[in-house]
Amino acid sequence: MxxxxxxxxxxxxxxxxxxxxxxxxxxxxxxxxxxxxxxxxxxxxxxxxxPEPAGMDEVRALLGADRQIAAIKEYRRITGAGLVEAKQAVEALAVTERSDKS
The missing domain is CATH 1.20.5 (Single alpha-helices involved in coiled-coils or other helix-helix interfaces)
Structure with a gap:
C-alpha cells in the first residue's frame, strides 16, 4: 500500500x-x-x-541545383534556425530567386 x-x-x-x-x-x-x-x-x-547570413551563396547554389532539402540543412547549419523556420526561409528564398530569374 x-x-x-x-x-x-x-x-x-x-x-x-x-x-x-x-x-x-x-x-x-x-x-x-x-x-x-x-x-x-x-x-x-x-x-x-x-544583413544576410554568411554562406547564403551555398544555399542559393543548392536551390539552383534543385536540392531544397540540402538547402534547408545548409541554412540551418549557418543560421542555427529550427527546421520550420529554415524551411520557410528557404521556400521564400526559392520564390524570390524564381521571380528574379523571370
Missing part, C-alpha cells in the same frame, strides 16, 4: 513540476516574441535591414 501511495505521489509531483515548467517556458516565449516584434519595429523605423 505504501509503495502504491508513493508511486502515485511521485506521478502527481512530476505532473505538477512539468506543468509549472511548461507555463514558465510559454511565458518566456511570449516575452521573446514581444521583444522580437519591438525590435523589428525599431529596425523598420530607422530603415535598417538585417
Amino acid at each position: 505504501n509503495t502504491v501511495f508513493l508511486l502515485v505521489m511521485l506521478v502527481v509531483t512530476a505532473g505538477w513540476i512539468t506543468s509549472a515548467v511548461t507555463l514558465r517556458v510559454q511565458s518566456l516565449q511570449r516575452q521573446a516574441d514581444r521583444a522580437e516584434r519591438r525590435l523589428a519595429l525599431v529596425l523598420d523605423h530607422f530603415g535598417i535591414e538585417e
